[in-house]
Amino acid sequence: MDLKEIQNLIKFVAKSGASEVKLEMDDVKITIRTGSENDTTYVQQVPMQAAPVMQQQMPAQPVAPAQEAPATPAAPSEDSKYITIKSPIIGTFYRKPAPDKPVFVEVGTDIKEGDVLCVIEAMKLFNEIESEVSGKIVKVLVDDSSPVEFDQPLFLVDPS
Structure with missing residues (x-):
């Protein structure tokens, strides 16, 4: 799952009003929590491999959506x-x-x-x-x- 898909998921969850969403796929586990504390959304991405587990928490609000490259320079x-x-x-x-x-x-x-x-x-x-x-x-x-x-x-x- 790439960054753009995660950003779209965060936006969707934020608009839906859900307080927590968990998504588990083959190689990734994502938990999105929206709380009343400053209405901040957090994403927790955990690799599902046998290697040591690393967790990332990043605020979803400051992440800017990726822009597609224009077809022509003008x-x-x-x-x-x-x-x-x-x-x-x-x-x-x-x-x-x-x-x-x-x-x-x-x-x-x-x-x-x-x-x-x-x-x-x-x-x-x-x-x-x-x-x-x-x-x-x-x-x-x-x-x-x-x-x-x-x-x-x-x-x-x-x-x-």
Whole structure:
């Protein structure tokens, strides 16, 4: 399990309101505890090998999420003026309300706050994802019917 997966798990547990989550896999055991003491989240990662057991405790809050490298060198200056709309949940991303319906938004579509941009299916429930900003869709970052993670970028919006 890599650092990004652990960070996503921490964010998910923090938003869920659970006080403790334990995850055991073949080679890793993770315990995430959220306490009332300053609302701090701790991760304890223990190797499951026969070697001497080492424990790490690290606060989850200060860890910055890993950023993906841009496809082109000119992208950082261009994309910096755009607002990124991210997935609030884990699930399957759909651009249409139904297979026989048109997509919610295309590149170039003007949107306003509260407009439905897509749906994300999680546990057989279809959740409409509404825009929190007004502007124009510049880029759709996820393919239709693709799995998405919590906090994964979905759309780039030009607010001007």
